Amino acid sequence: MDLKRILIVSGTHGNEINPVWAINQFKKQFKTIDKNIEYEFIIGNPLAYERGCRYIDNDLNRSFNSINKTFDNSIYEINRANTLVEKFGVNGSEPCEIAIDLHTTTANMGTSIVIYGRRRKDFCLAALLQHKFGLPIYLHEKDKKQTGFLVEAWPCGLVIEIGSVAQNYYDPKIINKFLVIISSLRDEINKLKNNQIKLPKGLVVHIHQGSIDYPRETNGNINALIHPKRINQDWKPIKMGDPLFMDVLGNTKVYTGQNTIWPVFIGEVAYKEKNIAMSYTKKEVINISNLICEEFFS
């Protein structure tokens, strides 16, 4: 089999520093090439990382929809997205077939996998990680306000998202969680190739349905916070009548929808500017019994 190259990106958001440290540690302790799989390590947004901010001009992880289009040359992240694809894209000068983008969240989500849309190869990789680590999968799709994610610019790719951890705060436990995944990913892919793993027929996924903003005053100021009973309760179902927000007078705003929803990114600091207090999903089992993971190696 030919060498397979996996692009491992940390610091796509400059203030998510634990994955960057985990990768530094990995590079010192493990081989870059093993089992015919080579890891290519890069910092997604080096300037933002240096400054300790999420981005300079534009969220890099929303900047990959301008690839190969006319774009505004003056925006740092649009330039950076193009540079990365020109170099590490499948047709780039140092091509990679898979992209793994490492992120942290201030929400209490634990470790999860985020995939974008329903690509067969992504399902295969996600199934592998769910099988190994029992991780929840957040399937992000059909959200016109949120597009241009990094991994979409590669034929296969996903995000590893770990929280809760504050921006710019080093947490050894979070670093260790990244290390565990990165250091066992190649072994798992290799096992799959050699038919040493049988993946389950069903993939449990949380499918993105939409987002809920904070209640706001007419001037845009937030006037109610995530309810004390809701904070940190990511992945736990919300039913009609359950509390969502609480205002300064102690009044509760409840969920009024008919359908049970499963929230993610509750109170994520970086999403306030995107008018998102939490996103919500529905839980489904996707039949993957027809998924031929051998194509993953083609």
Added chain:
Amino acid sequence: MDLKRILIVSGTHGNEINPVWAINQFKKQFKTIDKNIEYEFIIGNPLAYERGCRYIDNDLNRSFNSINKTFDNSIYEINRANTLVEKFGVNGSEPCEIAIDLHTTTANMGTSIVIYGRRRKDFCLAALLQHKFGLPIYLHEKDKKQTGFLVEAWPCGLVIEIGSVAQNYYDPKIINKFLVIISSLRDEINKLKNNQIKLPKGLVVHIHQGSIDYPRETNGNINALIHPKRINQDWKPIKMGDPLFMDVLGNTKVYTGQNTIWPVFIGEVAYKEKNIAMSYTKKEVINISNLICEEFFS
């Protein structure tokens, strides 16, 4: 007795948002004047608060040493410090006798009191809060690199510091802790005035001794993190040979000093730029039996 006015400042650092919310809640639920004590509420750094950053040009809580001196008019926080003292200083247009400055930290310090230098009135107020809530007191003094704190510009004042909480993240538990202190402070002062409280003879304080930076490469990059056994262990003593940092190879750097130290602000995100991985203190009991808290009301 004349009306006593207490200045309550939140948002001195614009990304410490929980105290701001706590004060909004307090104003809706409690009276501003009670027991001849009036609270004056202000946001310390409104522009930084609006932008969600610690400061614009200069840390506001290091900008009060330029008061009444020739100062650089172009620095937002120097201007702001002067404006606040001109308005709310003891000789200002709306004078306050006491300043309480509300802060949060990303370090796992719980709730604590910070005082600057050894002013008798500060000891009195700190003793009151230690007596009521059992809070640790961090006495900051003799650090030439860290000067110009807000409360020093008033004849009496202290910081309430609560953590751990991420910058720009609303945490109902943290908000509640601020509310408890602000809503009972007047009662406590009033009890003291009426001799309903007898303060202890000794005040337990952690006296600032210095700060320890991260181990760094020659280019300034951090090359070892707070040791996993040290992270979140604020206030817990460190003895010679105890671990401090761990580098990417897993090597441990230990504390080599002779004296036992008590660390604070371990891993505080905002202090990385100040080259502080943690500060350290010695623990002492200060005799306050001669402290005449009646002068507090003069």
